[in-house]
Amino acid sequence: MSKVQIKINDNGSIRITGDVELLDGQGNVYQTKPAFSLCRCGLSSNKPFCDGTHKGNFESQVRVPEEN
Known part of the structure; x- marks a missing residue:
């Protein structure tokens, strides 16, 4: 099984x-492709998916904190 990657894009999705498997709050399964983008800004008209409205x-721009 390959490793899943989740990337927080700068100023985007x-x-x-x-x-x-992507589920809604009731456990219903969304149909997805092998790669897809989720809305992070709250402006998408196709939530939970990103439609580029952002x-x-x-x-x-979220960054991993530097270790001291």
């Missing part, structure tokens, strides 16, 4: 790559 309307 959360990109999921790999064999995962472009120019959302800024966030």
